[in-house]
Amino acid sequence: MKVVDLVIIGGGPAGITAATEAARMGASVALIDENENLGGKVFGPTGSVIKGSASDKIEKNLRRQILKDFDRVKNKISLYLNTEVWDIVDQRLVLLYSKSGSAQQVNRIKGDKLIISVGAFEKAIPFPGWTLPGVFSVGGLNTLVKKGILPGKRFLLAGSGLKREFCPGNVFCLPEAVPCSLYWQII
């Protein structure tokens, strides 16, 4: 069983920077992510669409920077990619499942401290028809678009906070579909 000072679950921007900082400070670190690459949803591998926008450039630079910093201390970090955490026992012992069924035999890591940086997922509000193919959560659609895939030609976006004036011609939006007060009651 592997024992480290710090176990970090989730290798998105938060997990990567935490691992980098901790390793710099001399801690023994284990960083675990279920994907094949680090970066999570924000800095994961991207596609060839949406080139050249201002936010695209900022994102690319940030991504490059944090991965570069991480690379400098990589040899001090035990990295477990393609690995799922399926239980945490007594807040210390993390049980792992290696998706690639790899030869690496580590299936449990004990950490003095734990950081959980797995990101978020949407709380769905169901409506009739929400299970039909072609209905995506915003996160799901975001992932596809970032990978350069448009799963359709015209889009209807529904949810509070959207501004009609920012939507291009092929995107229809229902801003304020749910009044904020009602939304908070539901969740």
Next chain:
Amino acid sequence: MDSENKFEIEVNGKIILAHSGQTIAEALLANGLRGLRMTRKQSPRGVYCGMGICYECRMIVNGIPNVRTCMTLATPGCKITTQDDSGIMLEK
């Protein structure tokens, strides 16, 4: 993602092109295939969350049922088939 590296994958007997770095679900959606499975009550389902937590995108991949296609990378020559709710391959 290396969009230059394309390869063939098989979906329900049909050959489609995937790019290196794409998940199976992404390859299917890029090829216009949105309905990935049918429930026991004959309701069609496809990708919803895109991050492996809703399990709506599951299909048989290389003989293994209930594989989340949004979390599984496409590999050259991989065979994907639609399944019923029990993971049994559907004749399509």
Next chain:
Amino acid sequence: MKSNASADVVVVGGGVVGTAIAYFLARNNLDVILVEKGAITAGTSGRCEGDVLVCDKMTAFDIRLTRFSQELFPEIANELDYDISWTRKGSLLAIENEAEMEEAKKLCSLLHAEGLPVRILDKYEVHEDEPYLAPDIVGGMETDCDGSLNPMALAYGLVHGAKKKGARVLTFSAVKDIRLDADGCIERVVTEKAEIVTKRVVNAAGVWAPEIGKLVRLDIPIKPRQGQMLVAERTFPVARRKIMEFGYMMAKFERSDYSRNVTPEMEKYGVALVFEPTEATNFLIGSSRRFVGMDTSCHIGVLRAMAQRAIRFFPVIKDIKIIRSYAGLRPFTPDHLPIISETEVPGFYVAAGHEGDGIGLSLITAKLISQMICGEQPSITTEPLKLSRFKDG
């Protein structure tokens, strides 16, 4: 509901037992209010399996009680305008070795004497019946009359049915007090949401029954006995019906004269194979027994032992994925029989302590309570089910 109400009977506890009692009483034209501190099936009935089995009972009385209950299910399944997923595929006890086979034959005779349709299957027959069983399993004991259902659907169906017959249901309304009048008879029930004037209370609160009993100064010896469950993904049919290992009986009834070939962990956690296919085409794996108070969290050692035991009997399970786990608290009594009884407090009845048999015995419990309250001849003697049996020691 108004903050003050009155009823003929107040039933405490919205699990399968309480809802069944509410239904049977309402069906008998009594004015019933069911109170539950959480939601319907928030207790043990939402954390169990859906068994209606006679194959795991050890005494003649227990068997008879269960048989009475079992025969009420097809009738209720029809009556309730609700899908409770009742099926009757029978059950199979898997026999691991020759020593168990001897015990199984004895049990078979006992059950035959009670008129039960049980049959011993030899090695060839049991593998023909269930091809995925490990090759070294020496045989099985099949009980044709056993069935299963969805326990939560049963409770909801009973509530639905009870309401249609005029019962009122008050959820999220814990009982805070039960007041007696000058003669020591029930006068009212005080809950978080309402005060209900009534002369009769049925304590069907499962593992919380002792707490309710304390309100009328009754000592009810029910202890929570935790059981964990693993839920597998939807997949091909590994077995077509309920399967338990014969050794389950030994674990349940704490028989020390017999030992199974199990790991120390399995022994420690009282693990014995229980395999239940569900209507949703996945399956549940149990079972375990531990006394850990009111803890409903899953301990990884127990899950591991249950998974290992399941793989021993069905090696193909090794590659099937688990989708979740959960734990429930069985209301355990010292003699493994429930308490279905009047008490020394006039108007106060107890219907609790069914351990792992609550689903299967829910209907006969409801029928007996209804007969007690309405002054009818009971379907079966309730002598062994009296609360006072614990006092007499």
